[in-house]
Amino acid sequence: MADIERDRFVALAFCRADLLFELDDDHDVVFAAGATSVLLGEAAEALSGRRFVDLIAESDRGLAVEVLEAARAQGRIDDVVVRLNGTGNRRPNVALAGYRVPDFDNHFFLALKMEPALQSERLSEAELxxxxxxxxxxxxxxxxxxxxxxxxxxxxxxxxxxxxxxxxxxxxxxxxxxxxxxxxxxxxxxxxxxxxxxxxxxxxxxxxxxxxxxxxxxxxxxxxxxxxxxxxxxxxxxxxxxxxxxxxxxxxxxxxxxxxxxxxxxxxxxxxxxxxxxxxxxxxxxxxxxxxxxxxxxVAYIRRMVAGRDFDMAFMPICDLRLERVSHFEALTRPRDAKAGTSPYHLFSLAEEVGIVHELDMAIVETTIQTMNSLVRERGLMPPVAINLSGQSLSNPQFVEELTRMLRRSGMPPRKLMFELTESVKVEHLPEVNAVIQDLRRLGYRFCLDDFGSGAASFDYLNGLDVDIVKFDGPVVKRASSSQKGSDLLSSMTKMCASMGIRTVAEMVEDKRMAGRVYQCGVDFGQGYYFGKPDFNPFIFADRFMGGL
CATH class of the missing domain: 3.30.70.270 (Reverse transcriptase/Diguanylate cyclase domain)
Structure with a gap:
């Protein structure tokens, strides 16, 4: 009967795990079950008496020892990620969880589960x-x-x-x-x-x-x-x-x-x-x-700012270079009480580092739409507005679902909004992010790839993401205006984009000479102090709005 009960609990445990282990107080294997032949190259019975840490890849063995020792006092391990010492060169990542149970001679009961996401997220020893x-x-x-x-x-x-x-x-x-x-x-x-x-x-x-x-x-x-x-x-x-x-x-x-x-x-x-x-x-x-x-x-300030919507949106004009009229605006976040010396860019970078940028992005999208609705009610029609989104946010299914729901209930026509994908952190899963972008494009929203030319990843993004607009990074634009080589490079990139049906923006256009130079390179739109500084009231540029609003 005891064996039947044990088999039942083992079967139930496999709803959560691929491998199960019972370890004695010295961390030696007492019992093993699961896909040991596939993941470890040995039958479960052959593992009895083995040191558990020998089943862990050498690079993570020290961590496994420290985790088990720490769990002596805590009694519990929650999803610690380690590599297994698999067959051949296989070192699959698994999430390790379990308990140390005093009633069973202080034995450890561990469950190891393969997680597909873990296989690509962790750097291998060779990649470090x-x-x-x-x-x-x-x-x-x-x-x-x-x-x-x-x-x-x-x-x-x-x-x-x-x-x-x-x-x-x-x-x-x-x-x-x-x-x-x-x-x-x-x-x-x-x-x-x-x-x-x-x-x-x-x-x-x-x-x-x-x-x-x-x-x-x-x-x-x-x-x-x-x-x-x-x-x-x-x-x-x-x-x-x-x-x-x-x-x-x-x-x-x-x-x-x-x-x-x-x-x-x-x-x-x-x-x-x-x-x-x-x-x-x-x-x-x-x-x-x-x-x-x-x-x-x-981080605490970002959280308070998001919760209280304690920021305003400024609008920077982006102009058609041929007509020098406002095609659309970029919405820029302006915190109301940020510490001196703390730039919005620094706050966004920190939000990405600690994994809360999706909260900030959602607040910014919502506030931008509310601001636009208020301006339209008070002043009349205005050009479309581009809102910055982190690739990290677009990789978050919960954010995407909430964004789509919020856009639908906002009442804002899709042609009035576009999104700029920022390059401040690397987008890890381009196919998944591109699928999100295409879903939103099918709803009528346009997408711009920001900071193009700032790094080698730019071309990976252009190859992996289908977008409507590419915005050239400021240093690329400055080099184009200061040297023939820089100008030739910008012309080549502009032609490449045009061949794919993608329109282009040059940022940091500071004077008329720069505007003329990038226009000669084939760029469609310009952004910079020559066309206008960011302002909380976009209607100060109303005399230069494009027709057909």
Missing amino acids: KRDGESGLLDEASYAGLAAERAQSFRRAGGRPQITMVKVESLNEMTQALGASDRKRIMGEIGDILTRHSLGGGTAGRVGDEAFSYLHRDDVDPEEVSSLISDAARKLFNTEVKPHAHTLDADGAGLAEHQVARAIAHTIRSFSEKGDHALDKKKSLAQVLSGMVSDTIDN
Whole structure:
């Protein structure tokens, strides 16, 4: 009877899992069931007595150990993503969940489920990029992996922390060394940080003298810094001064999945600013605490701004270059009480980093339509308006459903609205996003690909997305007006777009000479201060509205 009951529970569990494991207190397999032959290359019975962590890919093995240890106290693991040590070169990603049950000799009961989305979202070990000298992850790879592992460790009940290390005098010391000796000390620093990082691989180089690592809260950063000093002294009889500051991977007001992203945003900000981030009057701790505090404060500000619709829309004219008349406007968000020095672009980038840009985009679309309806009632007909949308939002099915529903009940004719797809973050799933764009185009809404020419991804987007308009990035336009080579390049891109039936816009057109130059290159529309600055009242341009409104 007991075997029948067990088989029944196993069968029910497969509604949620592809693999089931029972582990003893030493993390050895007591029982296994499921698609073990397919995913692990061995029959379930053959796994009994094996160390569970040996079934995990080597790159995630350290993380698996740390998660299981953290779950000893927490008792629960919620969907931690790890790679399996599959057959051949297969390293499938699975979501691991389970419990530690005191009534069963403190055994762990684990369910592992294959998730199709996970297979493309996680970078493989080969895709992670490393610094050539230290062997540590580069800034971008580290920020992404630290975000992911911080989230996983929190789900297992652990308390992840992130430490930033500034090694003063490192550049001065290494400049006096040969290439091989420089690599030795960098490699030693890399080894020390890797050994003490969460899962044994969550450490990165984020600047010339700056490093960072994610770790458990029982790791002593001062001890790690001492090891770096000792290594420099032992290898080259010289002194370096590592200054470390540790941050909890936590943040007031942020959802679980946003906490790690906020930390990743701080890492990127620190990396981008480099030594400029280090005020000589402040310690590293003060600088980093300030950066994290700014991140958390700005996320809270975005949330308040969205909830209270605490922003206004300004309208920037986009003109037909031949007629120099207003074809349409771009709606630009103007927060009412943003901190000095905080640009709308920074707020949008942060919203994308922490995964709340869909909330901001929805509020902006709704506010723009309400503003347009109010203006039309008071002043009469006006040209169409383009609204910026993040590719991240268009990748969110819930956002798309809500957007479509809101557009239908708004009463705004589709020909009066268009959407500009921004390139601030990479669009990962072009076919899915293109399907959304085509659904909206069939309803009568036009789409513009913004910032074209700003990176190699532009041509991937143009190839993968069917749009009505392409807007050339400002630097592309400036080069076209300052050199023949730049002009020839813009002409070529314009002809390419025209051959596909796509109209074109040049932004940052500052004077009449630039307007004439881009017109000669075949561009259809221009945007920039030459045609007019953004204004809350679009009707100041009414004398230049195109006919047929």
